[in-house]
Amino acid sequence: MPLPLSVEQKQTLFWVAVWSAFFFLLWLLGPVLTPFLAAAIIAYALNPAVDKLCRMRLLRRWKMPRSVAVSIVITLFGAAMLALMLIVVPVLQKEIPLLQAAIPAALAKLNDTLGPRLQHLGVEFTLDGATIKALVAEKMAESGDQIWAAVLNSVRAGGSAVLGWLATVTLIPVVLFYLLLDWHQLLARIAGAVPRRYIGATMDMARESDALLAQYLRGQLMVMLVLSVYYSSALAVAGFDVALPVGILSGVLVFIPYLGFGLGLLLALMAAVLQFSDWSGLVAVAVIYGVGQVIEGFILTPRLVGERIGLDPLAVIFALLAFGQLFGFVGVLLALPASALLMVGFRHLRRHYLRSSFYNA
16 A cells, blocks of 8 residues: 655645646736736846946935836836837838839849840740839739728738737836836745745756846847947948948847848848849848858857857757747747756756766765
8 A cells, every 4th residue: 555645745745736737827828928928028137227226326315216217217228119110110111112113123124134044045034024014013003992901801800919919018018117116026025935945046046047147138239239330330331321220220139030130131132122223232232141140140149148158059059949949939039048047957957966866876
C-alpha cells in the first residue's frame, strides 16, 4: 500500500494545483491580457526614469511626487511616439499620391526596356505602354462608391477586431499609469508570494535578469542610434530628398526585426522611383540597405545586444527563428529578452545540476 502523504506534501500538492489553475486561467485569458502585458513591458522600461525623477529634489526641499513623475514620463513617451508618427506620416502622404501617378510611367518604361530584350531571346512580350497606363489608371480610379463599399464590408467582417484594437490602444496608457504609480508595491507583493524557502534563489535570479534586460535595452538603443545615423547619412549622400525621415524610421523600428528594415526599404524604394528617372536610385537603395542589413545582422546586434546579454551570434539567430516559429510576430519581437531570461534560469539550473548527487555520484 502506498504510504500516506505528510501534511507538508499535501500542502505542496494543493498549492501546485492552485498555481497551475491560475496559470491555465491566464492562458485562457490571453487576448484580454494583451494590453496589460504591453503596458507592463513599457512600464519596466520607463520605471528607471520615474525613479530618477522621484529622487530629484527641487528648490532644495520639495520632492517630486511619484504621480507627477509618472505623468511627466508618460507624456514624454507619448510625445516621442507622436513625433515618430509625424516623421513617417507626412512622407507617406507626399509619396503615395506621387507614386500612384508615377507607377504607370514606370511600368511603361520597364516594358520598353525589357520588351526588346525578351523578344530577342524568343519571349513574346507585346504589352505597350498605353495599355499598361490605361489598365493601372482604371484600377486606381475606382469610384468612391466601390471604395466605400469595400470599407464597409471590411468593417462588417472585422468590426469586433477593430473595436478590440481600439480598446487595447485606449487601455494601455491607463494601465501604464497605474503600473508605474504602484510599481514597487507590485514587485513587493510578488516577492511576498514566493515561498520562503525559495526567496533567496528567486531574488538572485530576478536581480540577474533585471541586469541583463537593462543591458539589452541599452544595447538596442545603441543599435537604433547607429542605424538611424547610417541610413540618414547614406541616403543623404545618395541625394534622396527624404533621407532624414526615412533613415530615422529605418533605425528606430529596428527593435522589431524585419519590420523596421522592410518599412524603411519600402519607403526608400518609393522615393527612388519618384525622384530618379533612371535606375541609379534603385541601385543606391539596394546597396545602402544591403550594407545596412549586413552591419546590423553581423556586427551591431551580435556585438551590442548579443554580447551584452551573453548570447552567441548563432544563439541570437536561432532565438529569432525559434521564437518566431513558436509565437509568430510577437515571438520575434520578444525573442532576445526572453532568451536572456531563459539563459538566467539555465545558468541556475546548471549550477544546481553540477552540485546534485545525480551528477557527482
